[in-house]
Amino acid sequence: MSTTDIPIGETGPRYVRLQVELVLEITGSEELTDAALDQLGGDEYMPADERQHAESSVRQDESEALAYLVDPFDLVTSVPGIDMVQASWSCAHTEYDPDSDEWDLYDDEAADDEDDDEDSADAEADAEGKEPGGR
Template identity: 70%
Template sequence: MTTENDSSGAEETPARYIRLQVDLVMEITDPDELTEAAVAQIDGDEFMPEDERAHARDAVQRDEAEALAYLVDPFGLVNGVAGIELVQASWSSAHTEYDPDSDEWDLYEEEMGEE
């Protein structure tokens, strides 16, 4: 493990906060099933106010990306990981053009270029 020295020569402790960035590309194979799952998630949220619930239902029924955003839970990705506490999370989803044969989507190539 490496640490940095400040201008006084004293060692600093490593940063306590880490930003984890993840890119996922998903194919929607059944838009109706996705929408139904999102509506069920919204309907089951006991803390969501009714006016917000109506807006959320409308949004997920019009856009699969909105439906996916309601179903993805970043807290679930790290829940139970020893030694950490999630202090902040944000996420979004959007439609994208995807060509698995394009160099633009070669994530392993990016990793190799960074080493």
């Protein structure tokens, strides 16, 4: 049996994609920029030409500064029983309206719960020989 044939519950490698979305308010642009510049200045492995480009980007855009300061590896290094295989991240400015349905994270969960309830009701109706939806 190859590792791709391993059913859940048996030993073998397991891969999980963890997706996190954050919306952050910049409350101290100078502090954010300074922190990113300090981090860039302390990176002994970054070539000088790349550092110059990165510093310029950080000075022009807070989202670039944030991208240099946040590292997904830091989020999971203390989690036991895992090895990070791959990571990518990006930062970009966004329009944010906390009252907009677009930003209501809990609506998605409620919709999923409603879909699950409908699926359960349809499955019960099928088991009883009725048409789904109570028809």
